[in-house]
Amino acid sequence: MANREWQMIHSPLPIRHSPDILMQLAVNITVLASIYALIACGYVLVYRVSRVLNLAHGELMMLGAYMLLLTASQFSSHWAGAIAAAVGLSLLTGVLVYLFLMRKMTGEMVLAAVLTTVALGILLRGAIVLIWSAQQQYPAQRLEITNFALVLPGGARISLCAALLVATTALVYGSLLAFLRFGRWGVRMRAAGQSPLLAAQRGINLHAIYALAWGLSTLTGALAGMLIALDSGLDQTMAIIGLKAFPAALVGGLDSLIGALVGALIVAAAEVLLIHYVDPLLSEVVPFLVLIAMLVVRPWGLFGTREELDRV
Amino acid sequence: MLRKLAAAAVAAIVCLGPASAQDAYTIGLTGALTGPPASTYAPAVEALRIYLERVNAAGGINGKKVNLILQDDSAEPGKSTANAKKLIAQDGVILLINASLSSTYAPVVAEAKRAGVPLLFASGVCPKDVYPPADPLQFCTTAYAANYDSRATLAFIKETAKAPVKIGFSAMAIPLSRAEMDFAEQQAPGLGMTVVDKEIIPPPTPDYTPFATKLKDAGANWVFSWAPWVTQVRTLEALRRLGWEGDYIAWSHLEAEGELARLKDGKFYVIGANALFQDELPIHKEIADAAKKAGVQYPPQQMAEGWIAGMVIEAALKATGWPASAAKLAAAMGSLKVDTRGLRGGPIEWTKDNHFRTRQYYRVYRWDTGKGAIVRVKDWTAFDVK
Numbered sequence: 105m106a107n108r109e110w111q112m113i114h115s116p117l118p119i120r121h122s123p124d125i126l127m128q129l130a131v132n133i134t135v136l137a138s139i140y141a142l143i144a145c146g147y148v149l150v151y152r153v154s155r156v157l158n159l160a161h162g163e164l165m166m167l168g169a170y171m172l173l174l175t176a177s178q179f180s181s182h183w184a185g186a187i188a189a190a191v192g193l194s195l196l197t198g199v200l201v202y203l204f205l206m207r208k209m210t211g212e213m214v215l216a217a218v219l220t221t222v223a224l225g226i227l228l229r230g231a232i233v234l235i236w237s238a239q240q241q242y243p244a245q246r247l248e249i250t251n252f253a254l255v256l257p258g259g260a261r262i263s264l265c266a267a268l269l270v271a272t273t274a275l276v277y278g279s280l281l282a283f284l285r286f287g288r289w290g291v292r293m294r295a296a297g298q299s300p301l302l303a304a305q306r307g308i309n310l311h312a313i314y315a316l317a318w319g320l321s322t323l324t325g326a327l328a329g330m331l332i333a334l335d336s337g338l339d340q341t342m343a344i345i346g347l348k349a350f351p352a353a354l355v356g357g358l359d360s361l362i363g364a365l366v367g368a369l370i371v372a373a374a375e376v377l378l379i380h381y382v383d384p385l386l387s388e389v390v391p392f393l394v395l396i397a398m399l400v401v402r403p404w405g406l407f408g409t410r411e412e413l414d415r416v
Numbered sequence: 417m418l419r420k421l422a423a424a425a426v427a428a429i430v431c432l433g434p435a436s437a438q439d440a441y442t443i444g445l446t447g448a449l450t451g452p453p454a455s456t457y458a459p460a461v462e463a464l465r466i467y468l469e470r471v472n473a474a475g476g477i478n479g480k481k482v483n484l485i486l487q488d489d490s491a492e493p494g495k496s497t498a499n500a501k502k503l504i505a506q507d508g509v510i511l512l513i514n515a516s517l518s519s520t521y522a523p524v525v526a527e528a529k530r531a532g533v534p535l536l537f538a539s540g541v542c543p544k545d546v547y548p549p550a551d552p553l554q555f556c557t558t559a560y561a562a563n564y565d566s567r568a569t570l571a572f573i574k575e576t577a578k579a580p581v582k583i584g585f586s587a588m589a590i591p592l593s594r595a596e597m598d599f600a601e602q603q604a605p606g607l608g609m610t611v612v613d614k615e616i617i618p619p620p621t622p623d624y625t626p627f628a629t630k631l632k633d634a635g636a637n638w639v640f641s642w643a644p645w646v647t648q649v650r651t652l653e654a655l656r657r658l659g660w661e662g663d664y665i666a667w668s669h670l671e672a673e674g675e676l677a678r679l680k681d682g683k684f685y686v687i688g689a690n691a692l693f694q695d696e697l698p699i700h701k702e703i704a705d706a707a708k709k710a711g712v713q714y715p716p717q718q719m720a721e722g723w724i725a726g727m728v729i730e731a732a733l734k735a736t737g738w739p740a741s742a743a744k745l746a747a748a749m750g751s752l753k754v755d756t757r758g759l760r761g762g763p764i765e766w767t768k769d770n771h772f773r774t775r776q777y778y779r780v781y782r783w784d785t786g787k788g789a790i791v792r793v794k795d796w797t798a799f800d801v802k
Contacts, residue, residue, distance in 0.1 A: 136622065237714065266625075384626075
């Protein structure tokens with residue numbers, strides 16, 4: 105190949121800083137951060153209450169998205185009804201997972217509980233293929249939702265489902281923070297997380313608290329799964345997307361909701377900016393590079409509780 | 417569903433019986449029936465299973481039934497090794513079939529070579545060992561072909577483009593897809609195109625918009641993607657949501673026909689080696705009827721690849737005769753010509769040195785917004801495989 109051609113191929117692209125592209129990058133960061141934050145809060149809810157790392161969270165998220173597919177066939181043209189039914193089913197699934205599986209792990213080593221979640225994940229992946237097959241699914245098409253693009257000030261664009269995802273994340277975090285701060289059951293959840301023994305001695309039903317935490321965790325994960333599926337489709341890879349949000353939770357601190365939000369923003373910003381200005385391949389390793397940097401500097405995360413993680 | 421699974425399990429147990437194996441052509445498949453990339457492979461395997469069931473129902477080949485043993489490897493090399501060992505040592509297959517990711521190839525090839533059993537790649541990408549000079553034991557029926565696909569695609573873009581081409585590429589971060597886009601990136605300037613960007617997108621990605629933003633910002637007026645379907649289509653959708661109005665061309669995987677109809681995008685082209693069902697050939701009706709009768713989960717449009725593999729296996733076993741052995745089958749496969757009845761642009765012809773095909777044919781389709789239907793943009797174009 106001629107030398108000039110080689111140069112044409114391999115010369116680095118000029119870096120652009122037009123207002124349009126900066127606005128678009130800001131939107132991209134917001135959307136990706138919302139995805140990670142919505143998934144990460146599920147990890148935090150279960151960990152904060154029971155100190156169990158739920159490694160089946162990605163699969164439960166995927167199951168939630170497939171439940172939307174199920175309800176979509178029942179409520180074909182009533183998208184709100186289909187989503188509400190799928191959300192309800194997801195909440196129920198989380199509670200059932202606790203009652204019929206994780207409850208047996210109460211009092212056992214935390215490692216045993218974590219391994220149980222790994223087994224649950226494998227089981228769910230297999231079951232989903234058997235029930236819904238391996239092919240690509242589009243819940244938005246079944247619900248007759250048109251995922252059009254919204255034009256924002258500055259010329260940036262965001263799809264309708266991505267905008268809904270950002271709004272949902274804000275709503276979920278606002279509601280959860282208020283619930284944990286002011287709600288009776290929220291205060292009980294915090295108490296159970298801080299000292300299960302004292303909480304039990306004060307008459308708090310720990311099993312009910314844990315079941316609620318699993319239900320809420322599955323619900324938030326499922327919401328993320330449903331909105332991602334509505335935006336870009338649904339297949340078997342969604343479970344792995346669940347794992348990609350894990351570094352965000354760890355960076356922020358595994359027992360802090362605010363931490364999950366900040367961690368998601370840091371990871372998403374690093375990912376989007378490196379894709380645009382350096383190399384798209386870095387997006388795969390960046391979350392873990394950020395995580396390693398955080399583990400070196402502050403192992404308990406930005407907003408995590410130091411004493412708990414020191415013991416780990 | 418449970419009844420079907422139970423029936424399949426019973427059928428498998430019956431088929432695995434030693435008496436049955438001695439009186440039938442026993443062949444085995446390791447494939448990604450589950451796992452993240454299963455959507456690309458499972459429909460083809462299902463089609464192959466239905467095809468051979470039909471052959472058996474019609475009296476078999478040379479008066480003998482074909483006993484197909486399916487093993488799931490979830491696209492994991494470890495599982496594919498175990499499957500290949502089991503199929504060869506325990507089941508005594510005379511033909512091994514791989515329908516999985518390229519990462520599973522090396523261990524399966526090693527097992528097949530050790531046992532002297534021919535290995536057919538069906539629905540997974542054809543490895544370089546099937547091109548001239550071919551490995552005596554490796555064969556391939558899959559439609560897509562590294563390098564040839566990029567040559568055909570770039571030739572089509574050059575022929576179609578009305579303005580100077582500023583081209584961007586989109587690949588999945590897996591070796592094969594990256595290598596193909598690297599190849600296309602090197603070829604494009606020679607055809608007068610300006611390469612403006614190449615995005616290597618990791619699997620899986622929760623949001624394709626950051627990658628699409630870069631392609632759009634680079635000023636591409638054409639984008640070519642040769643990757644698993646998920647990467648191809650999600651990059652396109654992200655580009656469209658950003659307001660990009662350029663032309664997009666992608667490889668016509670099994671999902672292509674359904675997806676063209678879903679997206680209804682007049683500037684989205686798919687290039688491939690299989691005729692789409694919109695051509696309404698008699699064999700398309702035959703496949704659709706068989707799929708309906710068998711009650712499969714996948715649309716018939718995704719079954720051409722497996723059907724072609726079935727046609728080739730039938731022809732190879734017929735040429736092998738009875739009693740069959742792995743060596744006799746390998747010899748028969750080394751000189752084979754199979755009429756694909758329009759599913760491809762020409763026959764699949766294997767020679768001693770060429771186990772891919774002597775000519776590779778391409779067709780291009782897109783959605784016609786005026787007609788509200790898929791239309792053929794360019795008819796079969798042949799490339800000699802040397």
